[in-house]
Amino acid sequence: MRNPGDHSEFFFRYEDQKLYQGYAEEEFLVFDYSLQVNDTLFPGIGPVYVVTGIDSVLLTNGESRKRMITQCVAGAWGDTPIYWIEGFPSSAGLQNIYEICAADAGSALLCVLENGEHLYSNPDLDSCWYLPVATTEIAFTNISISPNPVERWLTISDPDQKVAEVSISNLLGQLVYKGSELNINVDHIPQGYYLVSIFPKDGHVKTEKILRLYIIISFSPPHA
Numbered sequence: 001m002r003n004p005g006d007h008s009e010f011f012f013r014y015e016d017q018k019l020y021q022g023y024a025e026e027e028f029l030v031f032d033y034s035l036q037v038n039d040t041l042f043p044g045i046g047p048v049y050v051v052t053g054i055d056s057v058l059l060t061n062g063e064s065r066k067r068m069i070t071q072c073v074a075g076a077w078g079d080t081p082i083y084w085i086e087g088f089p090s091s092a093g094l095q096n097i098y099e100i101c102a103a104d105a106g107s108a109l110l111c112v113l114e115n116g117e118h119l120y121s122n123p124d125l126d127s128c129w130y131l132p133v134a135t136t137e138i139a140f141t142n143i144s145i146s147p148n149p150v151e152r153w154l155t156i157s158d159p160d161q162k163v164a165e166v167s168i169s170n171l172l173g174q175l176v177y178k179g180s181e182l183n184i185n186v187d188h189i190p191q192g193y194y195l196v197s198i199f200p201k202d203g204h205v206k207t208e209k210i211l212r213l214y215i216i217i218s219f220s221p222p223h224a
Helices: none
Strands: 011-015 018-022 027-032 049-058 064-072 082-085 111-114 117-121 144-146 153-157 163-170 175-179 183-185 192-200 206-212
Touching: 117 192, 153 163
Parallel strands: none
Antiparallel strands: 011 018, 018 027, 049 064, 064 082, 111 117, 144 153, 153 183, 163 175, 163 192, 192 206
């Protein structure tokens, strides 16, 4: 996979539980997903990481993947964790490995698509977009979601009829709805925050965070 937000022509390769960053002349180890808790990764170039925990996340396609919780051994990030989902870039984004853990890195992983399939959205951010061709414009101006918070029905306004599919997942990545309806009954969804991913016919993806609320109905006691 190529870094889409940069023109320095470096690439990433995942093989045998290892993520590499490569240039035309050579490549470097970025992360090793076979590490165990308390192991330290010395990639030889870029930041040094210590693994502080290992758990898993459920992708929007139902697949479970290992997630490594790490901290930079040195640098301005201090105790802030950096997450590595197996086969994905880090939560610090898809960027030059020299920049991860830097004070002014200023980026984060928004979402991941693999062969056009949406697999992951960052639960801490409200937006996710995919740009397959750098000169293509993202046109979500006329697509909107309402109401938010939502109680019973979620409506997607699509006057240009561009939406092909809609999915809703919780912040753990568990899919609770997938279909093409633009008026979605959410009665079956528990109260809490969810990510709504909209897939227009042009191949882009947009994700927004919504809050599902219960309807509270109160009755006054009859007058004596």
